Amino acid sequence: METLAEVLVRRGGWASLSELMQVTSRHALGAALERGEVQRITQGIYAVPGLPADQAAAIAYDGVLSHTSAAAAMGLPLLVRPEKPHVTVPPKRRPRPGPPAILHWADTDADDRRHRITSLQRTVVDCARILPFAEALAVADAALATGHLSRDELLAAAAALRGPGCPNARRTAAAATRLSGSFLESMLRALLIEEGIDGFEPQVLVSSGRFRARVDLGHREARLALEADGFEFHGSRRDFAADCQRYDELVAAGWLVLRLTYEQVIGDPAWVVATVRAALAQRLSG
Numbered sequence: 130m131e132t133l134a135e136v137l138v139r140r141g142g143w144a145s146l147s148e149l150m151q152v153t154s155r156h157a158l159g160a161a162l163e164r165g166e167v168q169r170i171t172q173g174i175y176a177v178p179g180l181p182a183d184q185a186a187a188i189a190y191d192g193v194l195s196h197t198s199a200a201a202a203m204g205l206p207l208l209v210r211p212e213k214p215h216v217t218v219p220p221k222r223r224p225r226p227g228p229p230a231i232l233h234w235a236d237t238d239a240d241d242r243r244h245r246i247t248s249l250q251r252t253v254v255d256c257a258r259i260l261p262f263a264e265a266l267a268v269a270d271a272a273l274a275t276g277h278l279s280r281d282e283l284l285a286a287a288a289a290l291r292g293p294g295c296p297n298a299r300r301t302a303a304a305a306t307r308l309s310g311s312f313l314e315s316m317l318r319a320l321l322i323e324e325g326i327d328g329f330e331p332q333v334l335v336s337s338g339r340f341r342a343r344v345d346l347g348h349r350e351a352r353l354a355l356e357a358d359g360f361e362f363h364g365s366r367r368d369f370a371a372d373c374q375r376y377d378e379l380v381a382a383g384w385l386v387l388r389l390t391y392e393q394v395i396g397d398p399a400w401v402v403a404t405v406r407a408a409l410a411q412r413l414s415g
Contacts, residue, residue, distance in 0.1 A: 262297055350413065
């Protein structure tokens with residue numbers, strides 16, 4: 130005979146009280162709860178122990194994981210992970226008891242409800258509704274880079290939005306690109322856009338003779354390259370030497386390279402903007 134834990138696993142990790150009563154008794158359920166073999170996630174809903182908090186919240190509220198919680202589950206980059214799960218429930222659903230969560234009331238499609246998580250497209254536009262522009266752009270860029278969402282699909286989804294957050298979502302969709310190489314690069318590009326610094330393109334190819342290299346953000350006219358340098362360890366002296374050679378070759382090809390760190394882009398954006406403006410003015414004045 131199956132244990133209650135085995136029944137729950139077979140049902141996807143959770144079940145309602147009425148479903149469990151078809152295969153066991155209240156006494157057996159109570160004993161399983163005392164032994165820690167089963168956990169109660171809300172009134173009338175039971176699950177296997179250790180169910181992730183996000184999944185438990187979506188089940189408890191009979192909704193779908195959404196917004197930044199869905200983004201985190203999909204591996205999309207976030208500056209700050211949500212402290213509580215974001216869960217979207219039907220518009221007319223009355224609040225019910227459950228674990229800590231941030232609830233959103235909106236329609237979801239059948240696929241979202243079946244998988245208990247919003248689609249990639251829906252997740253991106255939902256994030257763009259609630260996140261600052263730079264963070265929303267990093268999510269959108271990463272989603273486009275997966276190849277599972279096209280820019281046209283994202284633009285159409287943003288155009289169809291109604292309600293709070295629409296302007297930011299449409300601005301994000303218009304600026305998003307699949308070419309961004311990293312979260313920090315997206316954040317840096319967003320900073321330039323917000324400050325009205327034009328002319329920088331993502332992943333610009335620089336070539337000189339036999340030398341070829343891509344820079345994170347390149348201004349072709351000024352020959353100014355911005356490199357978003359995350360904290361990375363060079364695995365060997367050879368890697369370090371190759372990195373130095375790449376930057377020397379860029380300089381020899383007539384490009385000025387600014388290497389901007391996470392701490393500078395995120396922690397001191399005013400300095401970054403001032404430095405880029407000064408370098409750009411210098412390069413364009415000659």
